[in-house]
Amino acid sequence: MLVLITYLLLSVAVVLFARKKRIGVVQVFLVSLFFTPLTGIFYILHADPVIKYHHYSITNNCSVCNMKLTQDQLECPNCGAQAESEWGVVMEV
Numbered sequence: 001m002l003v004l005i006t007y008l009l010l011s012v013a014v015v016l017f018a019r020k021k022r023i024g025v026v027q028v029f030l031v032s033l034f035f036t037p038l039t040g041i042f043y044i045l046h047a048d049p050v051i052k053y054h055h056y057s058i059t060n061n062c063s064v065c066n067m068k069l070t071q072d073q074l075e076c077p078n079c080g081a082q083a084e085s086e087w088g089v090v091m092e093v
Contacts, residue, residue, distance in 0.1 A: 010037040014044065021047040 011032040018028040021044055032040025060069050062076040075082050 007037070011040065013037070014040040017041070018044045020050055022050055023047045
């Protein structure tokens with residue numbers, strides 16, 4: 001009975017190790033349960049890491065009041081001046 005509980009705890013520990021990989025935790029649990037937890041660890045080591053996406057937006061500063069403007073704002077909501085593009089040219093409407 002103690003061996004079975006230890007085996008299940010090792011399988012759960014392998015699943016916790018797999019959280020930063022691009023594979024499902026149920027899939028890793030089943031591999032480590034039906035085969036061995038050592039096989040589950042090798043399975044995790046050959047999996048791809050999680051891809052992190054970064055979202056960027058282009059911001060410009062107003063030339064009059066230095067307020068940050070997003071890419072779609074053509075004039076400053078604070079002072080009404082036209083926004084400049086990143087090259088310093090006034091964008092035409």
